[in-house]
Every structure is written in structure tokens, then in C-alpha cells.
Amino acid sequence: MDDIRRLTLTTVLMSGLFCILYYSTFLELAGVWVRDEDYSHGFLVVPVSLYLIWRKREKIIGKPVEPSRLGFAFLSAWAFLYFLGIGAEISVFERVSLIVFIFGALLSTAGIRITRVVAFPVLFLIFMIPIPSEIYTMLTNPLKLFATTCSVNILQLFDIPVLQEGNLIQLPNYSMKVVVACSGIRSLISVIAMAFLMGYILFASNIQRFILLVFSVPVSLLGNVVRITLTGLLAYYLSSHLAEGYSHLVAGILTLALSFLCLLMGSVAIQWLEQKKMQYTSWFLR
Amino acid sequence: MVRAEKNAVYILVLALIVFGSTHTMKRSLHSESISLYRIPESIGPWEGRSLGTDLNLLKSAIGAQDIVFRTYKKGTEAVTLYVAYYKDIDSANEVHAPAVCYPGQGWTVSEDEIVLRELGAGKAGVNRLLIDKGDRQELVYCWWQTGDRVIPRNSANRLYQMIKGLTGRNPSTVWIRVSADTRKNVKSCENSVMRFSREMAPLIRNYFDRP
Numbered sequence: 498m499d500d501i502r503r504l505t506l507t508t509v510l511m512s513g514l515f516c517i518l519y520y521s522t523f524l525e526l527a528g529v530w531v532r533d534e535d536y537s538h539g540f541l542v543v544p545v546s547l548y549l550i551w552r553k554r555e556k557i558i559g560k561p562v563e564p565s566r567l568g569f570a571f572l573s574a575w576a577f578l579y580f581l582g583i584g585a586e587i588s589v590f591e592r593v594s595l596i597v598f599i600f601g602a603l604l605s606t607a608g609i610r611i612t613r614v615v616a617f618p619v620l621f622l623i624f625m626i627p628i629p630s631e632i633y634t635m636l637t638n639p640l641k642l643f644a645t646t647c648s649v650n651i652l653q654l655f656d657i658p659v660l661q662e663g664n665l666i667q668l669p670n671y672s673m674k675v676v677v678a679c680s681g682i683r684s685l686i687s688v689i690a691m692a693f694l695m696g697y698i699l700f701a702s703n704i705q706r707f708i709l710l711v712f713s714v715p716v717s718l719l720g721n722v723v724r725i726t727l728t729g730l731l732a733y734y735l736s737s738h739l740a741e742g743y744s745h746l747v748a749g750i751l752t753l754a755l756s757f758l759c760l761l762m763g764s765v766a767i768q769w770l771e772q773k774k775m776q777y778t779s780w781f782l783r
Numbered sequence: 784m785v786r787a788e789k790n791a792v793y794i795l796v797l798a799l800i801v802f803g804s805t806h807t808m809k810r811s812l813h814s815e816s817i818s819l820y821r822i823p824e825s826i827g828p829w830e831g832r833s834l835g836t837d838l839n840l841l842k843s844a845i846g847a848q849d850i851v852f853r854t855y856k857k858g859t860e861a862v863t864l865y866v867a868y869y870k871d872i873d874s875a876n877e878v879h880a881p882a883v884c885y886p887g888q889g890w891t892v893s894e895d896e897i898v899l900r901e902l903g904a905g906k907a908g909v910n911r912l913l914i915d916k917g918d919r920q921e922l923v924y925c926w927w928q929t930g931d932r933v934i935p936r937n938s939a940n941r942l943y944q945m946i947k948g949l950t951g952r953n954p955s956t957v958w959i960r961v962s963a964d965t966r967k968n969v970k971s972c973e974n975s976v977m978r979f980s981r982e983m984a985p986l987i988r989n990y991f992d993r994p
Contacts, residue, residue, distance in 0.1 A: 662889025
């Protein structure tokens with residue numbers, strides 16, 4: 498009991514320190530989550546992470562406290578990242594440093610065994626951190642070009658006169674804004690975060706988790722194709738105003754729901770394949 | 784458990800030292816004041832006219848603090864000048880490499896190289912691109928001006944900004960793009976772009992010299 502009280506005291510001390518260090522970082526992050534549609538899931542990341550830790554509370558209490566020197570290696574890396582992040586104003590370093598700090602503090606005060614139990618929930622926090630726009634666009638722009646081309650082909654199947662210029666789609670009564678042309682594929686990070694979480698909850702094997710994670714990329718691509726096509730259809734057949742504002746938001750939520758459904762179906766398929774594999778293995782061994 | 788508590792105290796001391804020193808450094812960086820950049824409408828023999836683009840929309844989309852977007856003409860020659868001012872490294876992160884951005888707008892990049900050009904105070908490397916879309920072809924020169932340095936690539940500029948930031952100097956930067964329609968004559972277009980760049984570049988460099 499005394500140990501638990503001391504562990505609680507250390508946790509409170511570290512949490513207080515964390516708040517001092519990252520109060521302004523979280524305020525900035527909240528601003529990004531509000532402004533940027535690609536990171537609006539950021540508000541859910543911390544509660545989900547805390548919930549996942551809460552689920553593991555029995556395991557955490559059951560493990561012995563064995564502080565590790567490895568923690569100070571993490572804390573040195575944290576100091577370097579924090580210095581670069583705040584000193585040179587490179588926010589991605591500042592934001593990533595918060596995860597390194599948590600690992601450093603956990604290893605130094607609780608030890609490797611407890612850290613291993615909470616490693617996934619802590620790593621999950623990475624999804625609340627925006628990837629620098631330049632890198633994100635460089636990585637996902639080819640996917641976006643592919644999604645735009647697919648959507649244009651589908652719109653042409655409906656006999657809609659449509660012209661594609663890179664990521665820009667010109668309809669007779671509507672053209673997509675220039676600013677969209679330079680951005681990466683929408684919702685990719687949200688869908689990957691969803692796959693990461695579902696893989697952790699539904700599967701025990703890391704291979705199955707990895708398959709689901711890889712599957713999330715085409716799912717996101719499909720979501721984007723549906724979204725762009727829907728926007729085009731709405732703009733052409735009903736009104737160009739429908740392609741923006743509230744309907745645009747609804748289309749975003751619908752495509753996210755579709756992505757979730759696809760991931761769920763993917764998970765079922767992975768489980769089914771695993772069962773079949775087990776059946777065949779036992780049949781061969783018989 | 785005692786070791787855990789000891790470690791907690793060590794972490795507390797380390798974190799407060801790092802926190803205090805970095806925030807003091809950040810404050811000293813912010814004490815430098817910068818006036819907003821303006822380029823004259825007349826640059827030597829070139830006469831400029833703003834393009835009818837919503838600059839506020841553009842600013843919010845690309846994260847720039849100030850933008851100049853104009854066409855400059857001299858007789859039959861015409862070039863387009865686009866200048867975006869970024870006060871820190873984070874806002875400059877919004878700029879995409881031209882090789883990524885142009886395909887997104889339907890252009891095909893047929894040439895992408897670093898060339899040495901006279902920019903009013905000796906030669907410097909600039910990014911030269913030749914881009915095509917349907918019947919149109921444009922020649923593009925683009926580069927970063929950070930302090931007194933001309934830097935052609937985004938990554939190199941980011942690194943230089945980082946060094947400036949860490950050494951307590953102003954990391955603000957300016958992205959410059961000069962482009963022109965080749966009208967199927969790349970050589971004459973290149974001459975126009977070079978002449979204009981030579982006249983215009985010192986104005987931007989001087990801006991960094993001012994307090």
C-alpha cells in the first residue's frame with residue numbers, strides 16, 4: 498500500500514511537471530485540431546490513450562517498480578528535442594519531445610516492465626501531432642493525384658463534362674479551389690490512427706496489426722475517391738453551393754464512417770483468414 | 784521505491800533547467816522586431832501591377848505573413864513576381880517544393896535544376912524549372928532569401944533557419960519566384976527573367992539589412 502501511495506505521489510509530481518512543460522504546446526495543438534480537418538481527431542487521442550492505460554491498471558499495479566538508467570538516455574534525447582523545438586521554434590520537435598519525455602520519466606521512475614505495459618497508449622499520442630505540411634504533401638500528393646484521376650473517370654461515367662488539371666477538377670458550374678491543389682490526401686492520418694487502435698484492441702498478433710495498418714492506406718484512398726466524386730455529383734446535379742460548407746462537412750463525416758466500416762470488414766477478413774490458417778494447419782498435422 | 788523518488792527529483796531539476804534556459808532563449812529571439820516587406824511597383828525599367836488574387840486567402844492557405852504577387856512589364860517583356868515572407872521556421876514549413884506543387888496544379892515539370900545566376904551582388908544558385916500545361920510553357924526561377932544568403936532548396940533553407948534560430952539570430956525568410964510564359968522561345972524568356980531577377984533581388988536583400 499505504501500508503494501502504491503509513493504507511486505501515486507511520483508505520478509502526480511511528473512504530471513505537474515508535464516503540465517508546466519507542455520501547457521502552451523497543448524494550446525497550440527488544440528488550435529491545429531480546430532483549424533485543420535485532417536487533425537480534428539486530435540481531440541480524441543488523449544482521452545483514448547488515457548482510457549487504454551486505465552484498462553491496463555491491474556497489470557500496472559501488479560508489476561514491480563524497477564527504475565531503469567535507460568530513462569536518462571531518453572531524457573537526454575528529450576532535452577535535445579525540446580531545446581530545438583522551443584529554442585529554434587520547430588514545433589514538430591517540441592511536440593514529439595512530449596512523447597519522449599513520457600517514456601523517459603516512465604523508465605526512470607517506474608522501470609521497463611511498467612513502461613512496456615503502457616507503451617502502446619503512449620505511442621498512440623503520436624497521432625495528435627501534425628506532420629509538417631511539406632513532408633505530408635510530398636508523401637501523399639501522388640495518392641491524391643490518383644484519387645482525383647479515379648474520381649474524374651467515375652464522373653465521366655455519369656456523362657458529366659469534367660476537366661482535370663492535376664488535383665483541380667473543373668465542372669461546368671464549379672471548380673475546386675487552387676489551395677486544394679497543393680495539399681495531401683485527406684483523412685489519411687485519421688484512418689491510420691483508427692487502424693492502429695483497432696489493431697491493438699482486436700488482434701494479439703503484430704503481423705495482423707501490421708496488415709490492418711497497411712490496409713488503411715487503400716481505405717483512405719477509397720474514402721477520398723468517394724468524397725471527391727460525391728462533391729462533383731452534388732455540385733453538378735444539385736448546386737455548386739452544396740459542394741462547400743455544411744454538405745462538405747457531412748461528406749467528410751460520411752467518408753470517415755465508410756472508412757471505419759471498411760476497416761471493420763478488413764479486420765473480420767483478417768480474423769477469418771487466421772481461423773482458416775489454423776484449420777488447415779491442424780488438418781495437416783493430423 | 785526510494786530510487787524512483789530520487790530519479791523523480793533528478794527529472795524535476797533537469798526539466799526545470801531545460802525549460803528555463805530554452806524559454807529565456809526564445810524570449811531573446813522574439814525581442815527582434817521586423818518591419819513588413821514591401822517591393823516598389825517600379826523596379827528600374829520594369830512597371831508592376833498587382834494580380835487580382837485574394838492575397839488574404841492566399842496568406843492563410845500558405846501560412847505566409849506577407850505576400851507580393853505582381854506582373855512586371857518592360858515593353859513587350861512580362862514576368863510574374865511572387866514573394867512570400869515567413870517570420871519563422873514553422874510558417875515556412877507550409878511551402879511545398881515546386882516539384883510537388885506544380886504537378887498538383889496540372890503542370891508537368893520537364894526541367895528542374897540548380898543554376899548559378901547573377902542576383903545583383905555576385906552569382907548565386909537558384910532553382911530553375913521549365914513547366915508545361917497543354918500549349919502553355921513557363922520558365923520559373925525560385926529561391927529563398929534568408930538574411931544575406933540566397934538558398935535554392937527548401938531543405939537547405941530550413942537547416943540554415945534552424946542554425947540562425949539556435950544562435951539567437953532572426954530566422955525569418957522570404958520565398959521568391961520569378962516566372963514568365965516562354966511563348967515557345969525559352970532563350971528570350973530566360974533573358975527577361977534573368978534581367979528582372981538581377982534588378983529585383985538586391986531590394987529583398989536590403990530588406991534584411993534593415994532593423
